[in-house]
Amino acid sequence: MPDYFHGYTVVGLVAVVGVLFVAFAFLAGRLLRPSVPTPEKLMVYECGVDPVGEGWAHTQVRYYIYAFLYVIFAVDAVFLFPWATVFAADGFGAATLVEMFVFLGFLSVGLLYAWRKGVLTWT
The missing domain is CATH 1.10.287 (Helix Hairpins)
Structure with missing residues (x-):
């Protein structure tokens, strides 16, 4: 019976290591990045142009x-x-x-x- 679950143990271990790796990457990014919010940084970015008007746009069919x-x-x-x-x-x-x-x-x-x-x- 233990040999049967060995394959599932390996898959579960790899999944846990993957989740921990992603969580560590997000945590490291949050701790290492500079956080200086300014009004310019909080403004919506539209391809380098300041947004004008409403957010709704019509698309051609x-x-x-x-x-x-x-x-x-x-x-x-x-x-x-x-x-x-x-x-x-x-x-x-x-x-x-x-x-x-x-x-x-x-x-x-x-x-x-x-x-x-x-x-x-x-x-």
Whole structure:
């Protein structure tokens, strides 16, 4: 029975050491940093410019479409590389080929949507 819990003991010990390490780093940072609050230091920082007006800002909807396009291409790349390795294995050829065409169909619908919205034009 003690050999069974040995693995859990090692994992628990590593977790405790990790938590203590992070706690020590935060404590050392708090003790070593200078603390001289001034009105300039307590002011909100906006990329080097003094903030003006309210904190609410409107965002263009087109940026969400750019993010949507990025997700389409990122997921495509993440899925294509493992698919290429499995496709070469014995017994997986037909099934993975059908799965890839279904996946590429979904991507095509997303690209068609972006094209219809005018995102793919450089004007």
